[in-house]
Every structure is written in structure tokens, then in C-alpha cells.
Amino acid sequence: MSRYSALRIVREAMRRHAGWGRAWGSPEPRRRYKVVIVGAGGHGLATAYYLGRNYGITDVAVLEKGWLGGGNTGRNTTIIRSNYLQDPSAAIYEKSRALYEDLSQELNFNVMFSPRGVMMLAQTEHEVRGYKRTVQANALQSVATEWIGPERVKELCPIIRIDGPRYPVLGAHWQPRGGTARHDAVAWGYARKCSEMGMHIVERCAVTGVRTEGGRVQGVETSRGSIDCESLCLVVAGHSGELAQMAGFRLPIESVPLQALVSEPIKPCMDVVVMANTVHGYMSQSDKGEMVIGGGTDGYNAYTQRGSFHHIEETVRALVETFPMLSRLKVLRQWGGIVDMTGDRSPIIGRAPVRGIYLNCGWGTGGFKAIPGSGWATAELVATGASGPLAADFGLERFREGRFIDESVAAGVAH
Amino acid sequence: MPEYPLEGRRFDGLVRLESAEPRGMIALRGTPEELSSALEESVGLAWPATGEAAWTGEVGALWMAPDELLLLVPQGQAQDLVERLGRSLADRHHLVADVSDMRTLLRMSGSGCRDVLAKVTPADVSPAGLSIGRVRRSRVGQVAAAIWLRDGETAEIACFRSVAHYVFDLLADAAHPEARVDYWTPQGADAQA
Amino acid sequence: MLTLRCPCCGVLADETELAPGGTAHLRREGPEASDEAFEAYMFLRDNPRGVHFERWRHAFGCGKWFHAARCTVTNEVFGTYPAQTAAPPEEVLEAIRRRRPEWER
């Protein structure tokens, strides 16, 4: 596949763009691969990409039951940040954020990473303490964040009301290099590179069973035939429980709906990402001009990819209070995704109870920002059979040992 | 003299809002099997049916839960009744407490009651859903409350003391003179008949 | 927006009157439990795609906890029942089998 560039566009324009080839191939699946990855979302494709890039493993198939990037990758609010409290989280999210910085150039696909800055508003004394604590931690984790006062908040985001009657803004936890990226492009960019490396991305290929023998994985049954593999990597946010069941084990995971919405496009009025956790809402403005809005998860298990309206109501209420100028703006579309929630709300990257099966799941509401780092760490796990430093603390065993990675301890719980 | 959060507050719009006159309130927990006879003799009221209120004059027994009633008595009589109940229930598994100061009672009057209520509660406030004598515990805005009708045009709302002003302000805003819905009124009245 | 019939007060409750409480019929594991048993009790879940037994509290109503059998794919509700039980009542199981013949516990 030839490179993308402005020059190429000009050349193609001269011949009515007849020369553009497929962004990624759609091969028939082979009977056997060294590594089979289930789930062609961001995490699955990134895992495949770094298997090739870092370990030269390209005998890889990525199986997708629907359309590539059609899960939470294409449904989230695209926020990228690494201002986490706990060391293991900060490490993997910062690795991820750093990879995002050069991802467009590396993939030769513009993922529009926009490090416009992420601010988390502190609106209670408790939040102030929580965020100041996180700023302290970030400094030692080499994550560049700072505590800023209300005036600076107003300066960075003039549309915020900092003197609200109910929850005046007391300050904010500010990560200047946090931001957003174009979610579809991330999946498409990785897919294109994987394809280029000769990997097989097989869409509309549903896994219907997992074959194991003597506690070791042999392969998978799919809607497009049976496929053998040495290593099986499950990266199916929202459906990890089902896949685990096929392989005969249970996970500390429940699947719940997470909703988001966008407004009609308006001219640029907000150059940062703002999260207001006291009132449960966060917002950014897309390059297209839409206000992209998210909130908390629904409280019950569901696979419906839609949620209950009162969560939307709570979030919108919060944003109208924090950004009164939005009052007459209109919501264009709301939608839902299914997210894996683990016992401590932190992800799982590690070996499954069945040998040869590797897990990458439980990202809850925060998966998009982690895609490159998560792929990097999972590739290492699959290639070497052991977790590297990035993934070390995210293994399943932590639930048995009571060694949790709990981010809710700081005020910043939303994503 | 005891203080009441909404003393002197009043609003006239689609309905009239005001603080109901103070009453003694008693929380009574226990099963009807254990307590109904004692209730009968000390208050003269039978255990109300699920989700209903039983009244004799100004004394009422409001069904709160399968094992909980809220007794309404004239102001100042709560403590005495608590002691009487305590004595007659001594050998029964129960919990009785004077909670006169814990909740605040609002009164809403006028033909717009159902319309105004429908703006603030997800409960079914249609004549069928909220008939006279029924006690509906639900939300009013963002807080918990109990709602019942004394007659076709009078509703009483009990909420916790700390949010009395919120509930009053919310209802007053909902009863804004220019915010007519005319869903249950005036037609609503006919629908009942 | 779910509506569930509270079996304790009979009210058809709007979701905003209810507080969700996660998977039902978990057996508590105390100090004598093995690490495995305790982990399972605390964290491991069936998380089924289909019939799910779950807990709800009628938080803004009568305050009682109750259980619901609900399909996590369609949100169909097969029945609700009081929480004072270790297993779903037969009539609820019956209702489930009527609507989901292939279902097994």
C-alpha cells in the first residue's frame, strides 16, 4: 500500500482518485495462525500492530464479529489523559499518551491527536484535596500535570462559569498535553498498518467457541470456520464475560451501558477538555464543532447498547450549570456502548486461567485513551508469555490477593 | 416554641402552596401481625391497607412500608402516644419513635394539584394512579417525599426537614402562573367523575 | 428507562425511584472461606447475556430490597420477588421458561 500524503492527494486528484486502494485487506481466514486476537477494536488492533512492530510476529489474525472499530472504539468520547493517581495506572496511560503524540506519523494515518489540554474541575474541598494529591503523585510519575486556580480555569476555558451558586470552581487539575483524537481513525490507522504487515483482519467473523485441551488453548470455532492458534488473545470490551464462558472460566467483570451524546456543530468556543466530576459530566468540542458530552454508567447489567435517560439528564443538567451559555444548544444524537466494569474499576491485562489465553479487558469507561499503551503491553504479554512492567500490576490475581488499583480514591473517577 | 422550616411561606400560582399546620409524627416499625391490635386500641385505627392511609379526624396512619407506618397526630400529642404505644407493645418486637421534627408537611390546594405534581414526580398522579386515600412515596425533584390527597383539590406532601425549602421552591416554580398544562384540569376533574 | 413492580409495596416503580444492587442470590463467604471461594463471592460474576437475577432497592419508595429476573439483551422482565429468599421462586422460573424455552439455570 502506498503512502498517504498531500502530494499523493494532488496526484490522485488528477486522475479522479482512481488510484486509491483499500485501506485494509479483507482476506479469507486461514486454518491456523500463531496468534489469534478476538476483537478488531482499538485494543485488539493495537495489540496486533505492536506484536509485529516490537516482536516481528506477523502470523496474526484479528477476528471481528461485526465491523472493525464498531465497539467502544467508535462509541466513546475520545478523551486522552494520563493524570491518574495510582502508579500502575499513570504508567500505562502515560505510555499510551506518549505513543499518541507521534501516532499519526508512525501509522501514516492522521488520527488527529489534539493535545489541547484536559482539566478536571475541583468544586468541593474534598475534590481539591483529591486533585492536589494526584498532582503530587503525577510529579513523581513523570506525568506533567499541575494545579491551577479558578482564574486560570476561566482563562483556558472562558465558557465555564466559575462562580456558580452551587459549586463554584475552586481550581482544577490540569494536564496540558492531554486531549482528544479521532476515534475511528485510530482503529483504521492500526488496521491499515497491520494489513500492510501481512496480518489478517477478518470482519463479520464471530467466535462461537474456544477449543482447549489439557488446560491449554487449541483454537477457536468461528462463523467462518475453525481456526487453530498457539496463543489466543481476548480483547472484546463489553463481551469479555461471554468469551470467558466459552473458554470455561469466569471474570471479575460485569457489563453495563455507558452513554454519550453530541450537540449540533457550532463554531469553536472551547479549546480544552473539561471534566466536572462532582456534578458528573464532561465535555469537549470536536474538530467538526460538536460538543461531545459524556457522564456516568448505568447501574445495571445490559448488552443493549443503550441506556436510561435519567443518566443523560443528570449529565446535561451538570453541564448546563457549568456552561450556562450552552443552555439553548441542541442535542443531535445520543448513543450507548457496553463497558466491562471490574471489581476495582481498573483494567485486566494478564494470563487467563487457561494456558495460552491472554486477557485484555475491563477498561470500563476509560479504554480509548489507553489503546496504544494497552496494545504495547498486551503484545509484550502475548509475545513473551509474561507481563512486562506496564502490565505487571493488572493481572487477575490481584482480586484474590486484595491488591486493588482503585482510582476512585482520588476525586477523578470519570473518563 | 418549636420552629418550623416553612413557617410563614406561601405561594399562589397554578395552586396555592403553604406549610401545613404542624402535626405530631410517629414512626412505627413492626409487622401488622405484631402491632395491629395495639394500634387499634391506642389510636383507634386499623392497620391501613398496602399503600393507603387510614384516618380518624386529624389522626392518620400512613402506610410507609410492609413493616412501617407513619402516624400523624395533633401537635404535641406525639410523645404521649409514643409512650402509650411503647407500653402496650412492650412484649412485641417493634420500634416506635417520635419523629415530629424529622419531616415537614406541605399543603398544595387548587384544581391544578395533579398538573403541578406531574411536573416534579415520576409517580402516576392520574386520578386512577393517585386516588384519594392513597399514599405514594416517590421523588419530588431530586429528593424523597410522600404524597397523598385529602380531597380532589388538596394534596399533602411530606419531605425531610432539611430539604423543605428545596421542595417548596421546586413546587412554586412548577406552579408558575404562566406554566399551565391543563392536562388533569379542568378536564381532569371530569375524568374523575 | 426501566419500570419494575416492587413486590413489597405493589408500586410500578420508575427506574428513578430505584437503586440497582447487582447480582442476586450470592452466598456470603465468611472468615472460614478459602481465598478462591471469597474471591468468587466478591468478584466473579456470570454476567449473562440473557436471563439475569439481580437486586434492586425501592430507595425512593418503601425502601425495601427486592429481586428481579430480567433479560440483559431485551430488558424483558420475567418477574420480581422479595429479597428474602436464596433462590428464585418457581413461578418466576416458570415465567422464564415460558418466554425462553431454551434457557437453563
Add this chain to the structure above:
Amino acid sequence: MSTRLGTGGSAIDRSRPVHFTFDGRRLAGLTGDTVASALLANGERVVGRSFKYHRPRGIVASGPEEPNALLGIGTGDRFEPNARATTTPLREGMALRSQNRWPSLAFDVGVVNAALSRFLPVGFYYKTFMWPRRFWESVYEPLIRQAAGLGRAPDAETRDPDRYEHFHLHVDVLVAGGGIAGLQSALAAGRAGAQVLLMEQSPHWGGRAQVDGVRIEGDPAAEWVARAVAELEAMPNVRLRLNATVVGAYDHGWMLAVEMPEPGPRERLWKIRARRTVMATGALERPLAFAGNDRPGVMLASAVRDNLMRYAVSPGDRTVLVTANDDGYRTAIALVEAGLSVPLVVDARPECNGPLPRRAREMGIRVAPGRAIAGVRWQRRITGVDVCLQAGEGSALEHVPCDAVAMAGGWSPAVHLWSHCGGRLRWDEATAAFRPDPQFPPTGADGQAAILPAGSADGHSRAVEVLASAHRAGVAGAAAAAHEGDAGQVVTAEEGAEAPALAVWRMPQSADHRLRAQTFLDFQNDVKLTDVELAAQEGYRSVEHAKRYTTLGMATDQGKLSNINGLAALSHTTGQAISAVGTTTFRPPYTPLTLATIAGQARGDLFQPVRRTPLHARHEALGAAWEPVGQWRRPYVYPKAGETVEDAVRREVLAVRSEVGILDATTLGKIIVKGPDAAQFLDMIYTGRPSTIAEGRCRYGLICNENGFLIDDGVVARLGPETWLCHTTTGGAERIHAHMEEWLQTEWWDWRVHVLNVTEQFGQIAVAGPLARNLLERLGGMDLSREALPFMHWTEGRLMDVPVRVFRISFSGELSFEIAAPAGRAGEIWDRLAQDATPYGTETMHVLRAEKGYIMIGDETDGTVIPQDLGLNWAIAKKKDDYIGKRGQMRLHMAGERWRLVGLLTPDGAVLPEGSLAVAQGTNANGQRRTQGRVTSAYWSPTLGRGIALGLVDRGPERMGETLSFLQPDGSEYRAEIVSPVFHDPEGERLNA
């Protein structure tokens, strides 16, 4: 020129002109006009610029599907961007502004994009703007963002002055849509006895039938509509609302609707719990895909008809109709009947001899069968069309001068509500449309179909079928709610017969690239035929990929116009049937929904409840600085005139240490636990043994969750043989009460225990300081002497004749009492105490407890701390076999070495920054600096005249005297010595005084 005709117009009142401005120009319309019809009446053809190419665009439609006519409406605090001209009623004095153009609508520099369009193929931004790397942030992205966005953003300090509210409703049958189908459904359901709500989005009943010349029961549709409305209005069980759009379908039959009441709040959000919803939402006409179909003056045939009949507005003097069905002819006929000229009807069908075409011919309208449009000639206005063979590549056969084009591409049922909540669609080849699939309806709690499609929303086009299906739906809806009354007969209808329509997805059939590159599918987002083709060529073949790559259907009309034509283009290019391509999922809302409407009343003061203690007004009078604690407002400190917060805290602390202070402790939770099994129950809830508390005494207790983590603490008092009173933290009141009820109801339901949360029954006042006792004794009524009421005892009696409980407990380290009085009488006591005691707030309370080394839930704990970490082992009953959290605390990581509570003192008395981390040697495998402890609370201690801190430090208690280094984000360093956490009165003499 579009103009207002001299006669006609069912919706307008010619006697009442309405004045408004458009881009500053003064114009006049009529009462009853929409903004769109008023603009057309004034000859305003160009109303906006498109998103990508900034092409001039005009009004295309007459309903919510309008993609182009989006305007900025109003000024100042009432400014609204992106308002849809076709659904916004015209109001006196309205100020309208066109959007997405600079400097002016007529001349827009953005149009350069159009000239460069060949260099801006679909998705070009994914392929470029990558080099030089830093340009993305500094140049490219800012450019892209500036170019994007439609309407202007309201000013930062805008404060919407209008009211918004919600309305909850439970009905048997909700009917969405007030056309003849909706009316018929409502009649059937209403007659059957069901509670019915009928909602119509427009200000008129009857929908299209009236402009389409349908006759019902032998009369013009309008007359039947009037009769139906009258009958419905007379039914006590039926309600009708105009200007109310059902915008969303959610689980369990929960429907969302928006009403624009007049007069009333600006918008009202209806939350409707409907047993069944009849979807009588009608159908949307499709544009035709031909070169230049986006030119201002090209309109949907139905929109032309609506403007003509309702508003007496003609889109032009000479209108060419291009159609592929008979329905379109109605527009040609109407135009000619209105005295306007229709030079040609271009019909893609080789045969067009149905009654309507015949009628048109009889009226002298020239009809060209088998023809298509090869291009629209445009010089700031349409000057004519080139006509070609539909079968060919587009070589023009003739040029027809005209100034407007009406296009009739067939109808798509408005199935959005069906799809919102899981209903599936099926492609119906016969009608060339996606119709609701009765096999897979959206289901309710009962697993049955919650939505019943009716009329043209169900794919019916003939009035007879429309009414019949509507009647069936109404009857079925009522029956589902057990209303089986006589629904009456379905009415008869007649209308001109129609010959079969032809599904035409592109004009001409084999249009060459030049034409396809000028053929628009999505007008607002500027998606052209060639864009969809390129997307498919690049592998974006799944309908979702194509949509996201081209942005087709993602504009503010959410694909209402473009969707089907886009799918057809995709299927044509990929060679798969439309049914195989499938469609993207429709999401709520059906029409854009105002944010403030969603917030409703919950704005400003009503945003969230504020919880007030019985002493609230007194605190206010004392000028308290408030701290929100949950929804409570608590006094943080009481600054006096000229005092800083720090001064005030210092003064309050010293007052308590040297004299006496009073604190409003009302918010602390108070839960009564009573019953034969209460002792056993509390021993499970608490880590200690409340069962062994003697009557009349109190004890400090800890509550953990099953995971072992400390979640709350407080003093437990034994009130009687089987009665306890449990105090919780402020945040704990509801949480712990729920926690107790949960265990009682779901685990130990056979235990005989009752729990009652009486938090708000009492006003509670802490009286702390060496002078506390004699102050209270001066109130009179109770003996509170050391002998009568020793430390950790309680008693009850009357103070100042107010019935009270007095607890001899302390959270300050001083001689201290807590007085609980009925909430309504706490004020009397406070007023008396305030004469001689210093009121103090939560910040002072924090300093006092920290000086004494008492932990604070939320400061020393954060959900990951177990009691053992805090040196609270003494509050854990080791020998107890079980309590909630015990098993959790036995796990590997909990039993191992952990960070534990200590005091920290800086050599120079400086205050350690809260959250500071004590660094250890080296870095971990991820290059992060290792740490060995953290500061959990730090204060300036007025009592000690220096900074003090509590912290959790790795094996802290074993390391007394060691010095730790706390590295700060700014690179500076604090050093602090590990000391005992008790800084004040370690022996507790003052406490026991």
C-alpha cells in the same frame, strides 16, 4: 423568484403581518408563517452555506428533515444557533442570521473550498496534515476547526432567562403524529376506552392528506380532520397536544416528547410511560440524485406543495418537476392550478399514464417520460435545467428555462422511533423503503411490541390502507391495556389511483463522473455520489464505515433526507442489495433537543437540593463561610469583619482550647437499631462489640465493607436492653442506614431487628472546651457533673426545659458534650450557648481533631485503608469469629506490610502540603520515583504554634524519629520527622476533665 401569491394559504392570516430581519435587512411575513415560508415569500432563496464547500444553499424541505435552512435566531441571552427555519414559527421582531459564511451570505471566502473540491476528496484529512509534524497543532488543526462548525457559539457569559420544565405521564396509548393516521388511531383507542395522548409536531392537525387532495367519507380530508378532532376533544379519556414532537423511544415503553407551549415555558419535556405507542409519524420525501440537485431553488415536491397550499408561497414562477412517481404530479397540478407555470415534468419512468399524469397532461403540462436531469444551470439563481435520457450517461437533449425545480424521489417511512429501542427494519423492494419489521419490534417490559406502526410510517401510501392500519394499531393499543370497547368503524377514503413508482437512485442511470461529482446526497455535509464511491473503493464498505468515513447522514438532519440515497449509492457501488447493505441505527432524539429542556427546572437555585440544618439561618446571620458536604451546607468557619479565614480558624481553635466553643453537629447520622437480635447484628456491622456496651454508655465504633476497607466511624450509644443509637459521619447517614437495611433484608432477614434513620429528628450541638461543663450547668435542668456524666456516657433530661440527650463524648480532645434536641427546638439552646461560647466551623473541627490525632473518614481513609493501617486495632474484636470485612482483611495483601498512620513534623514548623509523597530510593520498573508514605492531612496548629500533619508511612509506627523527604512538583523538598500522631494532650487529661 419565490413570492407570496395573492390568494390562498390555509395556515396564514393575511390581516396580521409579522416583521423580522434577515442578516439585518427588514422583512415582513404573516401570522402563521414558518421562518422558511416567510423567507421564501420575500424571495430569499439562499439561506445558508454548506459545511465543507460553503456552497450557497436554499430551503429544500418543509419539515424537520430540512438540512440547509439553519439560522441563528434571536440576540443576547436568547440567541439560538442552528434553528431550523422550516419548523420555527415566525414571531414579531425576530432577528435571523444566516450561518457558516464570511464575510456575507452572498460573498463567502469559504467557497474557495468548492473550487478546490477535487483536492479535498472524502477523508482527505486522514491522509495529510501530518508533516511537518508540529504544523498539525500550530497550523492545520486550528484551520480545520475554524472552517468547521455551523452556527456561531453563544457568548461566554450568556444566561438563558427562559423557563423549562418536565411533565411525567402514564397513559395506555400514546399516539405520535396527528395526521389522518394518528387521528384515526386515537379515535379507535379512545372509543375503546383507553387513556390516550395524541401528539402532533406541527401547529396543525391532519398532516399531508389535506394538501394531497385526499377525500375521506366523501368529504375533503380537512373536513374529516375537523370532525375527528372535535370528537377526540370531547372524550374525557383523550388528550391532544399540538406543537409537541415525540422524539425518543426508550426501554419499557418510556417515551420522550418535547412541547413548545404557547404561552408557557419555552419548552416542556414530556416523560411518558405508555403501555403502547402508536407510531403514526408519517413519511419523508426523498430528493433525487442528479447533478446540481443542491442548488438553491431545487426543493422537494412535497415542500413546494406545502408552501403553496399552507402559506400561499410559490418557490418560483417556472418550476420544472422531476419525478419517478405519480405523487409528484400533485405538485405540478397544484402549481398550475395556482396560476404558475410548469414548463416540463421530467419523469424517469418510460411509461407514465396513471390518472395523475393524465390529469397533468389534460391541464396542458408537458410530460417527458424516460427522462432525467443532466444539470441545473445556475448564475446566482436557477436559469434552467438540461434534460437527458434516464437510460444514458447524461448527454443533454434539450435545455428548459426555469427558475425552480421540484423533485419527487419517493417516500421513506419515518421509522426512527421504531429503531430507537431495538426494533429492526426490513427493506421492502415493492415500496423501495425500509419498513418496520413486525418480526422484530421494539419490546417492552412484557416482551411484547411496545410500538405499533401505523399509516405511512408503516409503509402504506394509499389513504385507505393508511386509515385501516391506523385503526388496527389504535385497537391493538387499547386492547393491550385491556380496553376492548367498541372502536367504531374505519372510515372510507378515496384519492386518485397511482401507477407504480420507480426507485431511481441516480439520474441519469449511468451518469458519468463529471455529473456524479456534482450530485449531492447529504446537502449539509456536502457528501456527493463520488464520495460514497471512493469510500467503497477504499474498503469502507460496511454501512457504518461508509457513514463515518464520508460523514453521510451525520449532519443535523441525521440523514432524514440523505440516508436511503446514500445506502442505494453504496449498494450500487459494492454490488450488494440494499437489504444486504442494511442501514445505520437511528438514535434519539428524532429532532434536536435543547439542553436546557433536558435540565428542566434543575437550573440555578434548583440545580440540586441544598440541605439545611435547623440552625442554618443562625449560621447565615453569623456570616458563616459555607462548605458543601454532600448536599448539606455546613459552616466552614465564621470569619469576623476584617478576619481572613486563617485568622478566624486560629481564633476559633484557641477559643475551644482555652474557653468553650459550639459546633453544629446536626448532620452526623443517627440511626436507631432495636430488637432481640440487634446485639448480634451490630457485632457483625461493627469491627468491635457494641453488644457489650452497657446501658447509659457510649463507645467508638468502626464499620468496614466486605472488602475490609474502613467506610465509616462514629459513637454508638446503648439506649436500652435491646436498643442502640449509632452515630455516623455526615456522609454516612444515608449510606450506613442503607448498608444496615441491605444486610438485614438480603442476608439476615430472619434476624429480629428494626433500623430507623432519625438523623433529621434532632438538632445536635457540640459544646467543647474547658468551660463547657459550667456553661451547660448555667443553662439549668440537668446534672452534668463529672460524677453524674463521666466521659463516654450519655444521659437524657431537660435543658432550658427542652427535652435533650446529652452525650459526654469528644472529637476535639477537650472536655466536650454533644446535645441532641428536637430539631425544632435546637435553636433555643444554640442561642443561649452562643451568648457565652464561640461558634466554630468544620475547618476548626478538622484542626482540633488533627491536633489530637483523631482520624477523619475521607482524609485518612480513601476507600483503600483498613482500620489496622490507622492503629485502630483496639477497636477490632480479635476474638470475634466474624464481622463484615474480617475475611477481606485476611487476604495476602491486607495482612502484609502496609503504610500505617503516624504524625509528621517539619523541623521549621512549616505546614506540609497535603497529598505530599515521601520519596524512597530509586525508581520502579516504569521509571516512576519510589515512594514510602504520604500526607493525609496537614494543618497549621494554633495550639502548638506550628504545622502538624498526619500521614500513612510504610511501617511508620516502627520508624519513630526517622526523617522523610517529601519532594514537591516544583522540585522543592520538605523534610519531616516521624512522630506520634497525637500532638495534643497525649495523656487525655483535658478529655477526661
